[in-house]
Amino acid sequence: MKVAILGYGTVGSAVVKFLLENNKLIRARCGQSITPVIALARSPKKNALIPITHSVEEILNADVDVFVELMGGVDEAFKIVSEILKKKKAVVTANKAMLAYHRYELENLAKNLAFGYEASVAGGIPIIKVLKEGLSANNILAIKGILNGTSNYILSSMSQKNMSFKQALQIAQNLGYAEADPTFDIEGQDAAHKLLVLSSIAYNLKAKPEDILIEGISEIAPEDMYFANEFEFTIKLLGIAKVREDKVELRVHPT
Incomplete structure (x- = not known):
């Protein structure tokens, strides 16, 4: 599985490093590798572990299976993620600000697509999955x-x-x-x-x-x-x- 990283700051670069260093373990657990192959960044990055582009158009047309959005902010991230979902590609994001304003719009675009945002709230706890699935029939007071x-x-x-x-x-x-x-x-x-x-x-x-x-x-x-x-x-x-x-x-x- 090939992954594009949107945003190569502190978090984005750490995600790339983690995926590369744990490639064998991830493959053993998931049945396939998850390999970052390109990242979108606003400025040049020294010693980047994967190829960097500053072009949104290039990243949108990249030959990848999943986009991981780690840009932060609302408007630009929403615009790019919307375009990705319209192209019928999977998206993972930790951007709670974007979700706070645009979750319903993105969910509608993501019908029948993988659109994950578990990391946006309480990253170490699967609370979103629990709310959406485990507690979906419960009356939450x-x-x-x-x-x-x-x-x-x-x-x-x-x-x-x-x-x-x-x-x-x-x-x-x-x-x-x-x-x-x-x-x-x-x-x-x-x-x-x-x-x-x-x-x-x-x-x-x-x-x-x-x-x-x-x-x-x-x-x-x-x-x-x-x-x-x-x-x-x-x-x-x-x-x-x-x-x-x-x-x-x-x-x-x-x-």
């Missing part, structure tokens, strides 16, 4: 969870090590857990996108991220952590979807 690892690391550091928000954020950035611009994570947008992906599956909900009540963690002070600990509570950033009077309430906030 609520979804609650910690959906962003960066914010959770920061809050844990503040609680356990008596740090300020700025101190905890700086350490997270130094360790590579937080981006240079952490706004998307610390202000709750990342968690909101993930919550919307899950809720759209669980409740057939058609909504946009703008419909979600979102509050981040940047205003949490050491005093908040102190009083929470005094009462044996821990502050976490939660994504919550809850059924109330036949409507689904979506919110992301510290609690």
Whole structure:
């Protein structure tokens, strides 16, 4: 099986390296090799492990079986993935932002095609497959969870090590857990996108991220952590979807 990688940044290059290094193991488990043969990148890449193209047209016409979308963002990724699905090619993506805005459109284009996005939410847990298949006949009353690892690391550091928000954020950035611009994570947008992906599956909900009540963690002070600990509570950033009077309430906030 030949694979094209859309986006050759930190994640894309790591996926290529993983597939190449584990080729024999994957073949033994899956019955065939999964081999990356070309990648789309915006800029030149030194020491790339596979051929790189900067042409969207070239990648769309590549002789591959599966496209793995790791570009991030919404509009450009949606446009490219839509074109791939129209060509009747399989797509795998981890792009929760694109899915939060366009999942239904992409699912409609992907009828009778493989369109996988398990990695978009809780990558180490098969939660999307469980919601779509294992729990499809169940009445789900609520979804609650910690959906962003960066914010959770920061809050844990503040609680356990008596740090300020700025101190905890700086350490997270130094360790590579937080981006240079952490706004998307610390202000709750990342968690909101993930919550919307899950809720759209669980409740057939058609909504946009703008419909979600979102509050981040940047205003949490050491005093908040102190009083929470005094009462044996821990502050976490939660994504919550809850059924109330036949409507689904979506919110992301510290609690």
